[in-house]
Amino acid sequence: MIWIGDVLVSRGDxxxxxxxxxxxxxxxxxxRSKLSALYYKGKGVELTAAMRVLYLxxxxxxxxxxxxxxxxxxxxxxxxxxxMQDLLEVCRRRRNIIPVMADAARPEQYAPLIESVDLLYQDxxxxxxxxxxxxxxxxxxxxxxxxxxxxxxxxxVRKEPSEVFHDTIDTLTSAxxxxxxxxxxxxxxxxxxxxxxxKPEVQGLS
Amino acid sequence: MQSYWFGDVEDGRCTVFxxxxxxxxxxxxxxxxxxxxxxxxxWEQAVSCGACRDRQDYLVRLQAVCIAAAERWxxxxxxxxxxxxxxxxxxxxxxxxxxxxLSEKAAEWYLxxxxxxxxxxxxxxxxxxxxxxxxxxxxxxxxxxxEIEQLENTRTVLAKEVSxxxxxxxxxxxxLIGGLVAARLMSQAGGLLSxxxxxASAIQVLGARxxxxxxxxxxxxxxxxxxxxxxxxxxNAPRGIRGKVSRVLAGKLAIAARLDHFRGxxxxxxxxxxxxxxxxxxxES
Numbered sequence: 076m077i078w079i080g081d082v083l084v085s086r087g088d089x090x091x092x093x094x095x096x097x098x099x100x101x102x103x104x105x106x107r108s109k110l111s112a113l114y115y116k117g118k119g120v121e122l123t124a125a126m127r128v129l130y131l132x133x134x135x136x137x138x139x140x141x142x143x144x145x146x147x148x149x150x151x152x153x154x155x156x157x158x159m160q161d162l163l164e165v166c167r168r169r170r171n172i173i174p175v176m177a178d179a180a181r182p183e184q185y186a187p188l189i190e191s192v193d194l195l196y197q198d199x200x201x202x203x204x205x206x207x208x209x210x211x212x213x214x215x216x217x218x219x220x221x222x223x224x225x226x227x228x229x230x231x232v233r234k235e236p237s238e239v240f241h242d243t244i245d246t247l248t249s250a251x252x253x254x255x256x257x258x259x260x261x262x263x264x265x266x267x268x269x270x271x272x273x274k275p276e277v278q279g280l281s
Numbered sequence: 282m283q284s285y286w287f288g289d290v291e292d293g294r295c296t297v298f299x300x301x302x303x304x305x306x307x308x309x310x311x312x313x314x315x316x317x318x319x320x321x322x323x324w325e326q327a328v329s330c331g332a333c334r335d336r337q338d339y340l341v342r343l344q345a346v347c348i349a350a351a352e353r354w355x356x357x358x359x360x361x362x363x364x365x366x367x368x369x370x371x372x373x374x375x376x377x378x379x380x381x382x383l384s385e386k387a388a389e390w391y392l393x394x395x396x397x398x399x400x401x402x403x404x405x406x407x408x409x410x411x412x413x414x415x416x417x418x419x420x421x422x423x424x425x426x427x428e429i430e431q432l433e434n435t436r437t438v439l440a441k442e443v444s445x446x447x448x449x450x451x452x453x454x455x456x457l458i459g460g461l462v463a464a465r466l467m468s469q470a471g472g473l474l475s476x477x478x479x480x481a482s483a484i485q486v487l488g489a490r491x492x493x494x495x496x497x498x499x500x501x502x503x504x505x506x507x508x509x510x511x512x513x514x515x516x517n518a519p520r521g522i523r524g525k526v527s528r529v530l531a532g533k534l535a536i537a538a539r540l541d542h543f544r545g546x547x548x549x550x551x552x553x554x555x556x557x558x559x560x561x562x563x564x565e566s
Binding site: 233 | 284285286309312313314315316319321322323324340341343344346347348350351352354355358359494497498
């Protein structure tokens, strides 16, 4: 990751969402992007130029545009027409974002389009967040990483965030993923946790 | 056999699909992939069967297909009749808020300029007060009052349009509860399709989100009605049976929303029995 002083940046064409520029690079604000917050917490997966990323819940393409600055190609899945309109505008100016108009919970809809990826990034705020990760693991290379942004309030408002957090970790572990690290994203994002896990090299993942 | 956007692959042999951009989009949508036997596509395979020249070309072509598919899907979604109604009714509710806020502020300002003025013991409706403010105030305050009046006119026009559009898009729901309220229900649900999929119990408390979540979290009494409180049978009913009336009404609205979504025409027979049932619910005790 590229840091200028203690500011996280990415190198690419600016002006996507009026982001601040610093020394010709785009400032990646941890209060706006959960992935940036994760890097500010000193955790996360190092993004490299050869990486292929499957990004679920791409929304307006704000975070996607930063990820695309770092990696080879981003497959950006989004289901709502309104944010997709903005995402398409970003795609027209960035050759390495492939917009996929589909429901992340139904990978069979976009399976003919997605090649195997090194990183699966999941930011779909749904009650079934962990299940969505598992269904999309089929696109992940063995040894590849998963970053799950857990919006605990979307899973179950009645439960304590920490309870939801532990339930999710249990689900992921019992499906064969190996938890690498996990953290709460405070003070940047409230009630959000990030879980980083690895798909083991040996097969046997359902 | 594995089917991908660029062609079919079987036993390492690849058949390229020939067609223009939209033919490929149609193909992608028609492919049904079985996830148990699925293997992700490989760009080198696409090159070897002649679908593209190299890695760069693969991505450029794939992006063009995906952008075309997304654009078409967005156009389809936006051309649905309820998409515009949704924005219309949300704008209407926002204008209402703005009018209220602005008239409150202007009235406070007007009071400073006229120390002897008070609204106590006068039955001045808000819009009459705005008119007075416009006529008797110079400068910016008069202008603000004038703008509020303009906004009120716009609101009237928009409300009529919402109402008539709702009668067209959701005839049965509108017939039961009025075009404006029907449109508000639809806006809360997020669209006609979403509304038609909601259970009656959810329709009953649409728009009472805060009360519902505080009920689920802390066990405070559950809300009896949300937006449907605006129906006269509900708010005119005696307190004791309001819950009952709104439950019956919500039940009929759920059916009406489904009729609207799947048939889209008025069903007089249904409306008659539903209306009777709702009227009867208000009279039982």
